[in-house]
Amino acid sequence: MSRILIAWELGSGYGHLDGFATIARALRERGHEVVFALRDLSRAEKRLGCHGYRLLQAPVWLPPADGFPPAANFAELLFRFGYLDTAALTAMLKAWREIFTALAPERLLLNFAPTALLAARGLGIASTMFGTGYECPPAIDDMPTLAPWAKPSLARMRQAQAHITRVINSALIRLDTAPLASFAALFRDSATILCTTPELDPFAAARVNAAYVGPVLESENAAGASWPPGDPRVFCYLKPQDPRTVPALKTLTELGASVVAHVPDLGQRELAELRAMGVGFSPDPIDLQAVARECRCIVCHAGHGSVATALTSGCPVLLLPMQGEQLLTSQRVAAFGAGLYVDLFDRSPPLRKLLLRLFSEPSFADKARQFAARYTREDRATRLAAFVDAVESTTAAPRAGDAGG
Numbered sequence: 255m256s257r258i259l260i261a262w263e264l265g266s267g268y269g270h271l272d273g274f275a276t277i278a279r280a281l282r283e284r285g286h287e288v289v290f291a292l293r294d295l296s297r298a299e300k301r302l303g304c305h306g307y308r309l310l311q312a313p314v315w316l317p318p319a320d321g322f323p324p325a326a327n328f329a330e331l332l333f334r335f336g337y338l339d340t341a342a343l344t345a346m347l348k349a350w351r352e353i354f355t356a357l358a359p360e361r362l363l364l365n366f367a368p369t370a371l372l373a374a375r376g377l378g379i380a381s382t383m384f385g386t387g388y389e390c391p392p393a394i395d396d397m398p399t400l401a402p403w404a405k406p407s408l409a410r411m412r413q414a415q416a417h418i419t420r421v422i423n424s425a426l427i428r429l430d431t432a433p434l435a436s437f438a439a440l441f442r443d444s445a446t447i448l449c450t451t452p453e454l455d456p457f458a459a460a461r462v463n464a465a466y467v468g469p470v471l472e473s474e475n476a477a478g479a480s481w482p483p484g485d486p487r488v489f490c491y492l493k494p495q496d497p498r499t500v501p502a503l504k505t506l507t508e509l510g511a512s513v514v515a516h517v518p519d520l521g522q523r524e525l526a527e528l529r530a531m532g533v534g535f536s537p538d539p540i541d542l543q544a545v546a547r548e549c550r551c552i553v554c555h556a557g558h559g560s561v562a563t564a565l566t567s568g569c570p571v572l573l574l575p576m577q578g579e580q581l582l583t584s585q586r587v588a589a590f591g592a593g594l595y596v597d598l599f600d601r602s603p604p605l606r607k608l609l610l611r612l613f614s615e616p617s618f619a620d621k622a623r624q625f626a627a628r629y630t631r632e633d634r635a636t637r638l639a640a641f642v643d644a645v646e647s648t649t650a651a652p653r654a655g656d657a658g659g
Contacts, residue, residue: 255285256360258645259353262292263312263367264335265389270294270365271301272539272559273470277363278307280638284646286361291353291370310357313349313369315342324578326406327399328391329414329437332368340424347373347425354379363645364444365389371444372422376431380650384447384641386558387455388579393441398460401578445648447641451629453590454562456582467640468629469562479545482534484512486550486613489540491560494520498574498596498603500528502553505605507531509613511550516540543567550619551612556580556587556595565592568626570618572596572608591621 258281262270270293278288291312292298303309319334329337336342350373362381364371366389374381383390391397397415399406415437422440423433434440448466452458455466481487488511492499499517506513507528514534525535542560546552546567554560556573561583564571571593575581584595594612596603612618 255646257287257289257357258361258363259357259359260288260290260363260365261312261350261367261370262290262294262365263314263369264293265366266294267557271297274365275302275305275307276638277470277641278302278305280642281645284642289357289359310353312367313346313353315346324401324404326401326404327397327411327414329397329411329418331400332418333414335369337418337421340421340428343369343421344425344428347429350374351377351429361645361648368440372426372440375426375440375443375651378650380648381444382447382645382648383441383444384449386450387448387457388558388582390446390448391441392457392460392462393438393446394460395436395438397438398457400582403581443651445644447644449641450558450562451625453625454558454583454586456586465644467644468633468637469559469566470634470637470641478541479514479536479548480534481512481514481548482532484510484532487512487514487548488551488553489513489542489545489549490515490517490553491540491542491555491557492517492553492574493555493576494518494524496555496574496576497601498605500524502572502574502605503528503533504531505609506553507533509606509609511609514540514545551593551609556583558583561587561593565622565625566629568619568623570612570622572612574603590625591617592625593618593622 260274281288289308290302291310293312293314295309295311298309315335322334325331336346346369350370359379362374362379364381364383365385371381419434419437426433446465448455448464449470451466451468488506490503490513494517503513503515514536516536516539542563546564546569549569551570551572552564553572556575561571571587573584573587573593573595575584575595575598581598587593588595594608
């Protein structure tokens with residue numbers, strides 16, 4: 255029926271790729287051709303290319319973003335990705351437009367890809383943002399903070415939005431495209447599909463008529479777990495650069511747990527030491543849905559995909575956030591009682607105390623099961639159908655663009 259370009263620009267980790275094949279297959283079954291432009295191609299062949307999808311490298315911002323304070327809002331986040339300089343942003347927009355010209359897509363499906371959305375302005379291509387609440391900011395003039403714990407002033411956040419709007423409009427003028435009335439107007443150009451739930455959306459209170467289809471991004475072709483001796487069973491998906499990773503694994507073994515972990519690129523010395531303590535390691539991603547049904551809890555860094563999969567399987571979580579988005583997710587989970595988290599700024603967390611609470615207090619598992627009852631795995635086909643219906647119903651903005659908001 256149409257050619258759909260799925261674009262991914264910002265963020266990292268398995269979460270952005272996991273489930274793309276599921277969505278693409280659902281679109282294919284409706285007769286659409288699907289092409290990908292991806293930030294990270296390192297795992298794309300195994301997940302997508304092997305299914306016959308065309309893969310392109312997305313234009314990405316390479317200079318390191320050093321010296322910035324924590325982003326107060328979405329405008330300040332984009333300062334790190336080329337939005338402080340008109341010439342740099344213009345180059346990124348031109349690169350995206352070259353992709354659009356080469357592929358001639360009828361529709362854009364954008365996963366955390368604000369520059370692709372901006373590049374499409376005025377081209378008459380139907381655009382749909384999709385992803386987590388964090389990846390799809392609400393299109394309101396005073397956009398919510400990304401760091402509520404820092405209590406940034408409204409004046410600071412408004413100044414950032416005004417500055418980024420000036421840079422964006424300078425770039426749009428160079429491309430003979432109508433300028434934005436405000437920063438939030440960029441996100442009004444697109445339909446938005448929230449692949450999350452209100453419980454996990456940090457901006458749920460700021461949205462009006464939000465289109466939640468629930469978590470549909472599910473991993474494929476993952477391995478199962480082989481559990482070592484011990485009780486309870488705990489699965490860990492952690493990063494080696496987090497100084498809490500090894501202490502968390504050691505604490506679990508000291509508590510007698512049966513631990514299976516996926517820690518990509520963990521050093522050989524730590525790997526050997528932890529294996530000697532009885533930790534089972536999987537070099538490849540694990541089928542998280544399967545292990546969530548087999549274990550007492552999951553320990554991870556609060557990536558949205560991992561958390562949503564655990565909770566829709568009725569498994570509580572211990573969360574070790576490494577950055578602001580993950581801390582926002584952790585706070586949402588703790589608010590409805592399905593898990594505990596370590597504060598982002600706590601370098602000596604009480605891991606043993608938190609794990610013992612998860613093991614001994616039934617309320618966490620009860621809340622996770624209640625969440626699972628609301629968003630059952632059996633609803634997956636319904637959620638996918640709703641997702642595709644929403645994509646297909648999106649119409650293109652006028653080709654001339656619209657300076658209003």
